[in-house]
Structure formats: C-alpha cells, structure tokens
Amino acid sequence: MKITENTQNKTDIASYDYSELKTYMDALGQPGYRTQQLYQWMHQKLAAEFDEMSNLPKALREQLSRQCRLSGISPVRVQVSELDGTAKYLFKLHDGNLIESVLMHYRHGSSVCVSSQAGCRMGCAFCASTLDGCVRSLSPSEMLGQVYNIQKLSGCRVSHVVVMGSGEPLDNYDNLLRFLRMLSDENGLNISMRNITVSTCGIVPKILSLADEKLPITLAVSLHAPNDEIRKTLMPVARKYPLAELLEACRTYLKKTNRRITFEYSLVKGVNDAPSCARELSGLLKGMNCHVNLIPVNPIKERNFRQSGQREVLEFKNMLEKYGINATIRREMGRDIQGACGQLRKSCMDNE
Ligand code: SAH
Numbered sequence: 001m002k003i004t005e006n007t008q009n010k011t012d013i014a015s016y017d018y019s020e021l022k023t024y025m026d027a028l029g030q031p032g033y034r035t036q037q038l039y040q041w042m043h044q045k046l047a048a049e050f051d052e053m054s055n056l057p058k059a060l061r062e063q064l065s066r067q068c069r070l071s072g073i074s075p076v077r078v079q080v081s082e083l084d085g086t087a088k089y090l091f092k093l094h095d096g097n098l099i100e101s102v103l104m105h106y107r108h109g110s111s112v113c114v115s116s117q118a119g120c121r122m123g124c125a126f127c128a129s130t131l132d133g134c135v136r137s138l139s140p141s142e143m144l145g146q147v148y149n150i151q152k153l154s155g156c157r158v159s160h161v162v163v164m165g166s167g168e169p170l171d172n173y174d175n176l177l178r179f180l181r182m183l184s185d186e187n188g189l190n191i192s193m194r195n196i197t198v199s200t201c202g203i204v205p206k207i208l209s210l211a212d213e214k215l216p217i218t219l220a221v222s223l224h225a226p227n228d229e230i231r232k233t234l235m236p237v238a239r240k241y242p243l244a245e246l247l248e249a250c251r252t253y254l255k256k257t258n259r260r261i262t263f264e265y266s267l268v269k270g271v272n273d274a275p276s277c278a279r280e281l282s283g284l285l286k287g288m289n290c291h292v293n294l295i296p297v298n299p300i301k302e303r304n305f306r307q308s309g310q311r312e313v314l315e316f317k318n319m320l321e322k323y324g325i326n327a328t329i330r331r332e333m334g335r336d337i338q339g340a341c342g343q344l345r346k347s348c349m350d351n352e
Contacts (some may be wrong), residue, residue: 010067012141013064013068013141014043018039037056038053040187041056042070043148043182043185043188046152072142073091075089075153078090080337083333084333084334088102091145091149093118102334104333104334113165114147114162115143115165116138116143117172118167119167120166121133122168123236126297126305129167134167137167138175140179160196169198169200193215193217196218197218203241207250208253210253211252211256214257218259220263223281224266225277227280234272261289267313268308282324290325293327
C-alpha cells in the first residue's frame with residue numbers, strides 16, 4: 001500500500017517561505033528575530049535536526065520537534081560515474097516514495113538536477129520517468145531537500161540548479177514557484193535565479209502565468225519535433241497544445257521576461273533527425289531570441305528508440321546554424337550510472 005502525504009501528521013515547516021515562517025513563529029509567540037534564526041538553520045546551515053539549532057532555546061527546539069517535520073527526504077543510494085564524476089542520488093520520501101537527483105560538475109560550477117514529482121503523467125514516449133505514471137507532486141521542502149542533501153553529502157557548493165529531473169514542474173506550479181523563491185532567498189542558499197533553469201514539456205497556460213512572474217530564470221521548452229505530426233508521436237501534450245500555440249506562448253514569455261529561451265530537442269534516429277526536420281525547425285524559430293540544445297536520445301530498455309549517429313547530430317546542428325539558429329549538442333554525462341530521467345528510480349522500483 002502506498003501511503004500518501006504527511007504520514008507523521010507533522011507540519012512541513014521547511015516548505016514555509018520566509019513570511020509564512022514568520023506567521024508561524026508569531027503564532028507560537030516567538031520574537032521576530034527567531035524567524036531569521038530558524039530560517040537560516042533550515043535553509044542556509046542545512047541542519048538535519050532541530051536539536052542542532054544551538055541559538056534557539058531548548059524549549060522551542062523541543063516544541064518544533066514535536067510539531068514539525070524538518071527533512072522529508074533521506075538518501076538511499078549514491079552512484080558516481082567513473083567517466084565524469086556525475087553522481088546520481090536516490091532519495092526516499094517520508095511516505096516511502098522514491099525520487100532521484102543528479103549532481104554534475106562543470107567548469108562554471110556544480111549543478112543539481114532536481115525532480116519535481118514522483119513519476120510523471122505527461123507520457124513522453126522516450127522518457128523513463130513516466131512509465132509508471134505520476135504518484136504525486138513534491139512539496140517545496142522535498143525539492144529543496146534534494147539540493148541541500150547533495151550539497152552536504154558531496155561537500156560541493158551547488159551553484160546551479162536545473163529542474164529537469166522526473167516530473168513536469170509546471171504540473172506542480174505553486175510548489176515550484178515557492179521552491180524557486182526559497183532557493184534564491186538571501187537567508188537560504190541564495191542561488192541566483194539566473195543560475196536556475198526550469199524545463200517544461202510545454203503546458204501553455206502555465207508558461208503564460210510564469211511569464212507574468214517575470215523571474216530571471218531560464219525557461220527550457222522540450223520541443224523534440226519541428227511539427228505537430230511528429231511531436232504527437234513523441235509527446236501526448238502536443239495533442240492538447242499545438243506547436244503554434246506553444247511558440248506563441250514562448251514569444252509572450254520572451255517579451256515579458258526578456259530572457260532567452262532554450263529549446264530542447266532529443267534526437268531519435270529516423271524519427272526527428274532528418275535534415276528536413278532541421279530546416280523546418282529553423283523556420284519555426286526564426287527571429288526568436290533562443291537557443292537549441294540537441295540531446296542524442298538516451299535509449300531506455302522499455303522502448304526501442306535509437307540514438308541518432310554522431311554524423312546526423314552534427315549535421316543537424318550545422319543546418320540549424322546555417323539558418324541562423326544558435327545550437328549546441330549536450331554533452332552526455334553519467335551514461336554508466338543510468339543518467340537519463342527516471343532510469344535509476346525505475347530500475348530500483350522494479351527490483352524491489
Ligand atoms: N517534464 C519536463 C522536465 C523533465 S525532462 C520536460 O519535459 O521538459 C528533462 C528533459 O529530458 C526533457 O527535455 C525531456 O524530454 C528529456 N528526456 C527525457 N527522457 C529522455 C531520454 N531518454 N533521452 C533524451 N532526453 C530525454
């Protein structure tokens with residue numbers, strides 16, 4: 001049996017943003033400065049227990065321990081790639097669900113790839129996260145906990161965060177926004193929104209809502225096809241939001257935020273990697289302030305999609321550039337540790 005939400009019936013205090021925490025502390029009759037102390041213990045010093053919070057009175061620490069849950073996630077397994085040091089973390093949530101996150105090392109710093117849901121309900125054909133559907137969305141503290149645990153376990157200062165793990169972040173919109181604000185809070189890890197990327201399969205109304213927030217994050221949109229016909233075979237979301245609507249929403253997003261959009265395009269042999277696809281894609285994106293990230297598809301054993309050859313990938317990139325579209329080929333990381341979306345969680349659940 002899967003038990004959902006709040007098994008211990010305790011307040012998820014680490015999901016409170018600063019002003020909510022202040023309200024909570026006010027109700028406990030605590031003076032204002034305690035909010036900052038408690039917030040910093042949870043989100044900057046990354047305390048694992050209330051008892052570590054040495055400048056809080058013992059009675060308050062005990063009261064908080066009785067009423068609140070501090071960390072909703074605990075590490076189960078870590079796999080480190082021998083090829084590039086990429087580390088994949090499997091975490092257990094307080095209700096027993098499993099999620100995964102990845103730590104990647106780049107020249108510009110260390111980046112954590114965060115999951116936003118346990119599973120996913122978007123159904124993309126090539127993606128392992130979605131094979132068993134979505135169990136539930138993650139709370140802000142469960143998303144933050146991935147970054148906090150990895151920073152503590154690895155000893156690396158996390159400088160960048162990408163919400164590109166399992167799940168559709170815009171299907172968990174309110175918690176995502178809170179996560180972004182708390183991650184960049186000066187009383188927390190203070191990670192600049194400019195160093196945060198959120199990836200979506202293209203939920204149009206939510207892209208428009210996000211545009212109104214005017215956050216300096218980078219929005220990445222999973223395109224994976226230059227027309228609706230091909231896109232529908234790979235991504236069920238394309239049936240609900242056709243490309244024309246999606247790109248219109250992206251243009252609105254660009255206008256409102258002035259932030260360049262990244263389009264993700266996973267290349268699948270014989271499906272979307274023909275030169276004609278590159279030409280069609282260029283036409284779609286012409287004149288937009290954007291960047292295309294080409295990802296040779298990571299084959300999963302449950303589906304028989306194959307990766308495009310190196311030559312096709314390079315040709316696709318050159319063709320885009322010829323038409324004036326910025327493009328890069330994403331360096332593959334952690335291939336030896338089931339680096340792709342949802343693979344580790346899936347194999348772990350299957351073996352249980
Ligand atoms: N739901 C969001 C974010 C999660 S996936 C989204 O769809 O964007 C992050 C990116 O990895 C997406 O572009 C997704 O389509 C891609 N992806 C998932 N599985 C993949 C695989 N096996 N090979 C290549 N890319 C994959």
